[in-house]
Amino acid sequence: MRLSRMLWRLTGVLLGVLALAGGVRFGVDDYRDVISFRRAEPCAPGVTEPWRDCLVADTALVRSRRTYTTPGTEDSPPETHYRLTLERTSGRVQTKNVGEGVYDAAEPGSRVGLRLWHGSIVAVQAGGLTSKANPPSAGGLMAALMLGWAGVGLLLWSLVCDGSPHSLFGEMGHRAFGWLFLGGWTVMIWINALAYGLDSWWGVAFLAVFWLFGASIAIGFILPIDTLASRSWFSGRGLRRARASGSGARRGLGRRPRARRR
Numbered sequence: 001m002r003l004s005r006m007l008w009r010l011t012g013v014l015l016g017v018l019a020l021a022g023g024v025r026f027g028v029d030d031y032r033d034v035i036s037f038r039r040a041e042p043c044a045p046g047v048t049e050p051w052r053d054c055l056v057a058d059t060a061l062v063r064s065r066r067t068y069t070t071p072g073t074e075d076s077p078p079e080t081h082y083r084l085t086l087e088r089t090s091g092r093v094q095t096k097n098v099g100e101g102v103y104d105a106a107e108p109g110s111r112v113g114l115r116l117w118h119g120s121i122v123a124v125q126a127g128g129l130t131s132k133a134n135p136p137s138a139g140g141l142m143a144a145l146m147l148g149w150a151g152v153g154l155l156l157w158s159l160v161c162d163g164s165p166h167s168l169f170g171e172m173g174h175r176a177f178g179w180l181f182l183g184g185w186t187v188m189i190w191i192n193a194l195a196y197g198l199d200s201w202w203g204v205a206f207l208a209v210f211w212l213f214g215a216s217i218a219i220g221f222i223l224p225i226d227t228l229a230s231r232s233w234f235s236g237r238g239l240r241r242a243r244a245s246g247s248g249a250r251r252g253l254g255r256r257p258r259a260r261r262r
Contacts, residue, residue: 008165009158016154023148030144033137034195037117050119058114060086060124062106063093084124086112098124098131105129134195142187149183170221178221185214 036053043054050056064085072078082103085095098106105127106112113125117135124131153176154168161167169176189211198204 005162005164012154012158012168016151016158019151019154020148021151023144023146023151026147027141027144030137030141033118034135034141034191037122037135037137038195038197040117042115050116055122056116058089058116059111060088060114062108062110062112063087064108065103065106067103084112086114086121086124088114094121096121096124096131096133099129101129102126102131132196134191138191138195142184142191145187145191146180146183149187150180153179153183174221178218181221182215182218185218186211 040053040055043052043056045057047054048056048058062084065083067080067082069078069080080100082098082100083095084098084103084106085093087093102112102124106124110126114121115123115125120136122133122135157168167175170178189207193207198207
């Protein structure tokens with residue numbers, strides 16, 4: 001059993017180091033691109049080269065638009081999504097998700113304004129409103145960070161936990177799911193803040209509360225009640241005493257105290 005646990009630990013350390021190193025290696029270029037996007041200014045009039053580190057202005061013809069609704073859950077209502085099919089001046093046709101206000105203003109056959117980053121649409125403008133999107137490099141950065149996050153989880157499991165498969169996955173994989181959910185939630189919020197920045201302390205406070213909401217759900221999967229109850233604070237001598245006192249109290253209910261013999 002000890003040899004098996006040791007092999008599991010060594011395998012976890014090896015895979016964790018590889019995943020962490022791979023996440024750092026593959027995420028460097030995307031991180032730099034996201035930082036450049038955040039600092040980018042609008043390009044000078046007439047500049048259209050997609051390789052420049054500035055936001056190119058363009059227009060597009062609205063060919064069609066549609067909405068679709070994703071079903072809700074017990075905790076969240078159904079969500080409506082708004083999509084525009086756009087034909088750019090280059091002739092390329094793309095479909096983009098936008099906000100409700102931009103969707104209402106973008107009538108089929110009208111033209112909308114675009115902002116391009118390295119040839120990709122990062123903003124759609126219509127009716128004085130703007131719908132923004134992250135650059136494509138944000139998706140690559142998120143994948144790299146999630147790979148590194150999985151590596152950190154494997155290292156913690158190998159070096160801190162007991163190294164058993166059950167402690168890694170939990171019942172029906174809930175612990176691994178909770179760890180990945182916490183990582184995805186954290187990375188998503190961080191990348192959005194990295195791409196567009198935080199303009200005020202109110203924005204920081206809102207993101208902090210938003211993160212805590214998702215983190216509390218994830219921790220419920222990572223540390224279920226049975227895991228908490230097995231910790232030393234709940235187990236051992238104190239837990240045995242509580243059980244003994246409880247059973248003793250139940251046995252003593254309804255009985256009169258015995259009189260002392262003189």
